[in-house]
Structures are given as structure tokens and as C-alpha cells.
Amino acid sequence: MKTKQRRAPYSLLLIATLGFALLAIPFIGLSQRTPWSSFAQIATEETVLRSISLSMVIATSSAGICVFLGIPLGWVLARAEFRGLRIMRAIVLLPMVLPPVAGGTALLFALGRKGFVGEKLDSWFGVTLPFTTAGAIIAATFVALPFFVLTIESAAAELDSKLEEASLNLGATPIRTFFTVTLPMLRNSILAGIALSWARALGEFGATITFAGDNPGQTRTLPLQLFVALETNPERAMVIGMLMVLISLSVLVTLRGNWLGRQ
Numbered sequence: 001m002k003t004k005q006r007r008a009p010y011s012l013l014l015i016a017t018l019g020f021a022l023l024a025i026p027f028i029g030l031s032q033r034t035p036w037s038s039f040a041q042i043a044t045e046e047t048v049l050r051s052i053s054l055s056m057v058i059a060t061s062s063a064g065i066c067v068f069l070g071i072p073l074g075w076v077l078a079r080a081e082f083r084g085l086r087i088m089r090a091i092v093l094l095p096m097v098l099p100p101v102a103g104g105t106a107l108l109f110a111l112g113r114k115g116f117v118g119e120k121l122d123s124w125f126g127v128t129l130p131f132t133t134a135g136a137i138i139a140a141t142f143v144a145l146p147f148f149v150l151t152i153e154s155a156a157a158e159l160d161s162k163l164e165e166a167s168l169n170l171g172a173t174p175i176r177t178f179f180t181v182t183l184p185m186l187r188n189s190i191l192a193g194i195a196l197s198w199a200r201a202l203g204e205f206g207a208t209i210t211f212a213g214d215n216p217g218q219t220r221t222l223p224l225q226l227f228v229a230l231e232t233n234p235e236r237a238m239v240i241g242m243l244m245v246l247i248s249l250s251v252l253v254t255l256r257g258n259w260l261g262r263q
Contacts, residue, residue, distance in 0.1 A: 027245060034242045035235050042239040050217060051225040052243070055202055058133070058221060062140040062201035063194050066148040070193065073145075074152025075182070089153075096146045103142055104210025111138065111211070129211075136212040136219045140201035147200050148193035155189035156182075199248045 008016075035042075042048065077089050095103050111118040111129045121127040129135040159182070167177040183190075205223040212219040214228070222244050229237035 030238065030241055030245065034238045038235070039239055039242070042236055043243055047216070048225065048240065048243075051220055051222045051240075054133070054136075054217070054219075055221040055223075058136050058140050059198050059202040061137045062144050063148075063198040065137070065141045066145050066197040066201075067190065067194060070145055070148035070197070071152055071183075071186070071190065074149045074193075075156050075178075077149065078153045078156035092149055093146045095143050096150075100143055100204065100206025101210050104139060104207035107139060107142060107207065107211040111135075131213040131215055131219065133212075133218050136208050136221065139207040139211045140204045143204050143207050144197040144200040148197040151189050151193035151196060152186065155186055159185055195251050199251055202248060203244065 073092065077085070077092065108130060109115050111121070113119060113122050113128060113130070118129060121129065129138060163185070164177055164181050167181045168174065172180070202221075203223055204221070205227065208219065208221060209224060209227075214220055214224050220228075222240060226237055226240045226244070229240055
């Protein structure tokens with residue numbers, strides 16, 4: 001039998017409403033000021049379309065890297081036990097609280113032509129990351145990866161290990177158990193992590209402009225296009241801002257059924 005749902009106390013509902021209003025009112029204000037009559041015209045301008053395309057490439061590439069690196073990293077943080085684990089977790093989550101400009105500066109000093117890694121990439125392989133599309137992807141991944149890792153770590157820490165133990169007892173190797181048992185159980189969390197990291201990469205500004213610069217066609221993503229428009233054409237800036245809201249919201253709403261396994 002289904003238990004009867006309890007109503008939330010009115011005091012909590014009031015506070016929750018205030019919190020929701022704090023988050024929703026800015027979007028309502030942007031929607032009211034957006035010039036909807038010229039929305040389609042501005043949104044289909046060549047420069048805007050180029051920024052949209054570039055942002056999609058960067059956000060999708062970044063999300064792919066987050067999946068590749070974040071699943072093992074989140075699993076290790078959740079399941080492994082070794083000295084220095086707390087420091088490792090703090091470093092992994094640091095970009096979430098670090099100002100993006102500071103993160104971009106750190107990337108520049110590490111991966112720039114004079115950086116301790118970037119110098120080797122340049123001299124050994126002829127690879128230069130700053131002020132390139134690849135650099136923009138690195139910057140977006142730097143700020144988005146912690147969101148994916150945190151989602152996977154939280155889910156992996158709460159998994160029921162009985163199925164994994166049964167797989168191992170039946171003779172499956174640990175790696176086979178990971179791919180055939182653990183990953184399927186993490187499916188919803190992986191999708192949620194992809195949505196979070198993709199949306200975060202799409203909206204990245206500070207680290208991108210610091211490390212990758214503002215190069216039209218190569219690094220001028222939608223947030224950078226918005227920043228340029230704010231200085232020259234506020235009406236255009238409102239349209240670009242609303243575009244970013246609609247794109248990000250559509251991704252989060254589409255994957256709503258995968259948040260914490262709820263519909």
C-alpha cells in the first residue's frame with residue numbers, strides 16, 4: 001500500500017518559495033526585456049550562429065572528456081581508501097569554488113607556451129593550447145569536470161554492493177564487473193552528470209577568456225559573444241542571454257527523469 005504523502009509545513013513552503021523566487025525572478029526579468037519581435041533575426045545572425053555552433057562543439061567535447069575522466073575519478077573517490085584521499089578530493093572540487101578567472105590564470109601558467117607542461121607540448125609536439133579551440137575545450141572541462149565527478153562519487157558511494165559481490169563470486173573479473181554491473185547502476189547519475197557538466201561548459205566565461213582568449217570563430221563562445229554585445233548592443237545581448245537560458249533549460253528539462261532516479 002502506498003503511504004499517504006505528508007504536506008510540507010507552511011513555514012518551509014514559504015522559505016522554499018522565497019528561494020525559488022530568488023532564482024526565477026532574474027530569468028523573468030530577462031524574458032520581459034528580451035525583444036521578441038527581433039529575436040529570430042538576431043538569433044540567426046551569422047556571428048551568433050557561429051558562436052552557437054562553437055559553444056555546442058566545446059560543451060559537447062568537454063562533456064565527453066568529463067565522462068571519460070570523471071567516471072573513474074568519481075568511482076575512486078567513492079570507493080578507494082588511501083592516504084591523501086581527502087586532499088585529492090579537495091583538489092578535484094577546487095574549480096567549483098575557485099573564481100573562473102583564477103582557474104584560467106592557473107591554466108595559462110601551466111599549459112601556456114612558457115608553462116611547465118605547455119612548454120613541453122610546444123617544443124616536443126608542436127601543440128599550442130592557449131587562444132585555440134582546443135584551449136577553450138580544456139578551460140571548459142577544467143570548470144565542468146568537478147560537477148560530473150561529484151555526481152558520480154555521490155551515486156557510487158550509495159550503491160548496493162551486493163550485485164557487484166555476486167558478480168565477483170561468479171568469477172567475473174573486477175573490470176568486467178565494473179562495466180557490466182556498476183556502470184548500468186550508475187546510468188541515471190551519469191546522465192545527470194552529463195547534463196550538469198554540459199550546461200556548465202556551455203556557460204563558461206572566465207577561464208575561457210583568460211586561457212583561450214576572445215578569437216571570433218575559434219574561441220568566441222556564446223558567453224563571450226554576450227559580453228561583447230553588452231558593451232555595444234544591449235538588445236542583442238538580451239537575445240543571446242535568453243538563447244543561453246533556453247538551451248541550458250532544455251537540456252536539464254529533457255533529462256529531468258534521470259535526476260536522482262525520480263520522474
